[in-house]
Amino acid sequence: MKNTLFLFGVFLRESIRNKVLWFFALAGALMILAALVLGEMVVGRPGKAIWDLGLSSINLLSLAIIVTFGVSMASSELEGRMMQLLLVKPLSRRQYLAAIYMTLMSLVLIASLSMALISWALLGFSTMALVILAVALIWNLLEMSVMGAVVLFCATLSAPQLAMFLGLCFYIIGHSLSEALRLVTVSGTALTRGVFAVLYFILPNLSLFNKKSLLASGLTLPDLWSLLWAGLYAVCCVLIWAWLAQWLFGKKEL
Amino acid sequence: MKVMLHLEKVRKTYGKGKHAVKALGHISLSIPAGQVVGLVGPNGAGKTTLLKVITGLTHPDEGRVELFDESRTELNRRHIGFLPENPQFFKNISARELILFSLRLCKGDCSSQNVESLLNLVGLLDAADRPIRHYSKGMKQRVGLAQALAHQPHFLILDEPMSGLDPGGRELIKSILREYCTPKRAILFSSHDLGDVEDLCSRVIWVEGGQIRLDAPILEIQKQSLFEVHWQKQGRARSKEVADEAELWSLLDEIRVSGGQILRIQRALVKRINHLLDIGRAP
Numbered sequence: 001m002k003n004t005l006f007l008f009g010v011f012l013r014e015s016i017r018n019k020v021l022w023f024f025a026l027a028g029a030l031m032i033l034a035a036l037v038l039g040e041m042v043v044g045r046p047g048k049a050i051w052d053l054g055l056s057s058i059n060l061l062s063l064a065i066i067v068t069f070g071v072s073m074a075s076s077e078l079e080g081r082m083m084q085l086l087l088v089k090p091l092s093r094r095q096y097l098a099a100i101y102m103t104l105m106s107l108v109l110i111a112s113l114s115m116a117l118i119s120w121a122l123l124g125f126s127t128m129a130l131v132i133l134a135v136a137l138i139w140n141l142l143e144m145s146v147m148g149a150v151v152l153f154c155a156t157l158s159a160p161q162l163a164m165f166l167g168l169c170f171y172i173i174g175h176s177l178s179e180a181l182r183l184v185t186v187s188g189t190a191l192t193r194g195v196f197a198v199l200y201f202i203l204p205n206l207s208l209f210n211k212k213s214l215l216a217s218g219l220t221l222p223d224l225w226s227l228l229w230a231g232l233y234a235v236c237c238v239l240i241w242a243w244l245a246q247w248l249f250g251k252k253e254l
Numbered sequence: 255m256k257v258m259l260h261l262e263k264v265r266k267t268y269g270k271g272k273h274a275v276k277a278l279g280h281i282s283l284s285i286p287a288g289q290v291v292g293l294v295g296p297n298g299a300g301k302t303t304l305l306k307v308i309t310g311l312t313h314p315d316e317g318r319v320e321l322f323d324e325s326r327t328e329l330n331r332r333h334i335g336f337l338p339e340n341p342q343f344f345k346n347i348s349a350r351e352l353i354l355f356s357l358r359l360c361k362g363d364c365s366s367q368n369v370e371s372l373l374n375l376v377g378l379l380d381a382a383d384r385p386i387r388h389y390s391k392g393m394k395q396r397v398g399l400a401q402a403l404a405h406q407p408h409f410l411i412l413d414e415p416m417s418g419l420d421p422g423g424r425e426l427i428k429s430i431l432r433e434y435c436t437p438k439r440a441i442l443f444s445s446h447d448l449g450d451v452e453d454l455c456s457r458v459i460w461v462e463g464g465q466i467r468l469d470a471p472i473l474e475i476q477k478q479s480l481f482e483v484h485w486q487k488q489g490r491a492r493s494k495e496v497a498d499e500a501e502l503w504s505l506l507d508e509i510r511v512s513g514g515q516i517l518r519i520q521r522a523l524v525k526r527i528n529h530l531l532d533i534g535r536a537p
Contacts, residue, residue: 006358010344010351017346081342085401088309088336088411089359253268254311 003091007099012106015069021107024064028115031057036122055136055212058115062108062144067167069107070151073100074245075160076254083254094246097152101242104148105141112140132215135222142234143209147171149241150204156248173199174206204237257323258409258440259285259308264317266303266464277303279464280317287408288437292451292472293444295461301444302339304461305413308442309336322408332360335402339413339444341394343386349373349397350382353404362405376400377426392423399427403434410434412443416450428454452476487514 015021032054039050074097076083087093116133123129150170154163181200184192208230211222266278277300285291293301306312308319310326321330343352353372357364373379376396381389386397395418402410415431416424431454435441445451451458451472458475460468481502484493487509496502502519509516 003359006355010347010355014344014346079342081338081340082344084306084309084311084338085336085341085343085398086359087311088331088334089356090332090361091359251313253313254306 003089004095004099004102007086007091007096008102008106011073011099011103015073015103015107018069020068021065021111024061024068025111025114027064028057028061028111029118031061032115032119032122051132051215052212054119055140055215058112058119058136059140059143059212061115062112062140063147063168063171065107065111066104066144066147066151067164070100070104070148071155071160071163071167073103074152074155074249075163076156076252087254093249093252097156097242097246097249101148101152104151105145108144108148109141112137112144136211136215138227139209139211139222139230142230143206146174146204146206146209146234146237146241149238149245152245153241153248156245156252170203171206174204175210176207177203177205178207204241205233208233256287256438257284258287258321259283259442260318260320260323261308262318262320264304264307264314264319266300266307266312266314276464278307278314281461281464281466282317283459283466283469285409285440285442287440288435289457290431290435290441290455291443291457291459292455293442293459293461294446294448294451295467299461300464301461302413303464305336305411305442305444309334309411332405333408335405335407335410337395337398337402337412337415339417340391341398343394343397345387346385348383348385349378349389349400352386352397352401356401356404360405360407372400372404375403375430391418392420395419396423396427399430403430408439410439410441410443412441414445415443416445416447424450481519483509483519484517485509485514486517487512491517 035050035053035057038053073079083096087096116137120126120129120133147167147170151163151167154166154170157163158166177196177200181196184196188196214222261281261283263280263282264278265280266276268275268277281300281304293304295301303312307314308321310319310331319326322333324330347355350369350373353369354364356362357368362368370379370382373382376399378393378396378400381393386394389397395415399412399415402412410431412431415427419427428450431441431443441454443454455472457471458468459466481499482493482495483502483505484491486492492514494505496505506516
């Protein structure tokens with residue numbers, strides 16, 4: 001555990017020194033500003049549009065960090081020689097992946113927290129905004145914890161560019177899986193219903209964590225039970241995908 | 255004497271079916287403490303694969319790898335120091351941070367005095383706080399060696415440690431390695447430069463086609479042929495191998511008297527190894 005923490009410290013410091021992270025931070029701040037400007041231009045319910053765009057920005061920034069940094073740290077093609085130096089030391093491959101995962105989660109936490117603070121400031125430090133942002137952050141972190149494990153799996157499975165593409169595919173499919181299953185249940189054939197039912201159980205269902213519309217409407221907050229259920233689902237997904245990632249990584253020739 | 259490394263019938267093949275490439279074919283060897291072993295051979299001979307199998311970076315298809323008389327584990331990896339070929343580091347880390355990190359992972363002496371002395375040893379004290387990405391190739395090689403040596407490992411494994419270094423850098427690394435090897439430690443390093451191998455090693459292992467073709471003490475090889483003299487006489491280049499120093503001096507006198515011009519004198523290790531390999535290949 002101690003060695004994992006040492007490595008996590010080095011990874012985190014390296015990532016914070018990386019210019020790409022600061023570019024993402026700048027892009028995130030611009031997205032929030034854009035959300036405010038665009039929200040004001042919307043006819044009807046400008047408040048909802050601001051929240052929708054703002055929360056989506058936090059989610060997209062987190063995704064960009066997870067995919068970019070996850071693939072660059074876990075891909076043996078990019079960091080192969082660095083891995084060789086580290087993995088001959090008393091450090092297991094599992095610890096190495098665990099350190100990357102902890103780094104990804106920390107980066108997402110720092111980035112989304114910073115964006116939430118900026119948003120809160122722009123919204124005039126209101127209590128309601130604080131509650132909505134806090135709840136949104138928790139759901140975002142749950143979603144990203146699953147995406148972190150999935151990206152590690154993709155990075156250990158394939159080449160960097162393909163791993164990024166696969167990571168994004170998992171994100172898009174994960175968000176549309178429930179809707180697609182509902183659609184084929186109504187109008188699909190037995191075969192497509194079967195295929196989608198299997199996919200539904202194999203792939204992580206990220207739509208479970210998507211509470212942006214609900215929070216943006218400001219009508220109601222997700223209840224504690226749905227949060228607990230989503231938390232449990234996230235833990236199961238993380239364990240499964242992280243186990244698959246470490247199994248593949250353990251077999252990798254460096 | 256403690257055995258640092260023991261390999262038994264280690265086999266490794268890359269790929270499958272038609273495209274399978276045999277990297278190592280049932281290699282067995284032992285390295286006891288106190289030896290500096292040079293691993294030589296042409297490109298694609300299997301040297302790097304062998305080093306990766308020893309360090310656990312690559313898994314053998316068959317065979318056993320033992321370090322310090324026991325199976326390789328995370329714990330006994332603490333006593334290994336490794337420098338890969340063309341090492342790369344975190345982009346923004348400094349040499350000081352890298353050495354400290356290495357010491358922490360291997361539970362070495364993390365005092366600033368120790369870190370400074372290591373940096374001084376590899377001649378990087380002045381550049382210690384600069385990001386490694388700004389280092390030259392030679393500096394990277396030296397910081398790589400420093401992180402491998404930092405925790406005073408019993409067994410040092412180096413993949414082409416002198417590649418891309420200028421003569422000064424080579425000499426520095428050679429002197430560090432000469433000093434490092436004590437009767438309780440061992441060094442295994444791969445190299446293309448037989449001069450370096452001759453300078454440093456007590457034993458040479460020649461690998462070719464994934465097999466050990468020759469494994470002999472350097473003295474035994476040198477005994478059979480020591481020097482190769484190249485000279486020019488009346489516009490014609492000539493060369494001759496001599497077996498000992500007395501013969502060398504008499505040949506040099508002979509060339510001088512006959513009006514020849516000595517072009518170079520070199521150690522005839524490659525020729526001797528090839529000769530020994532030819533003997534081995536002969537039916």
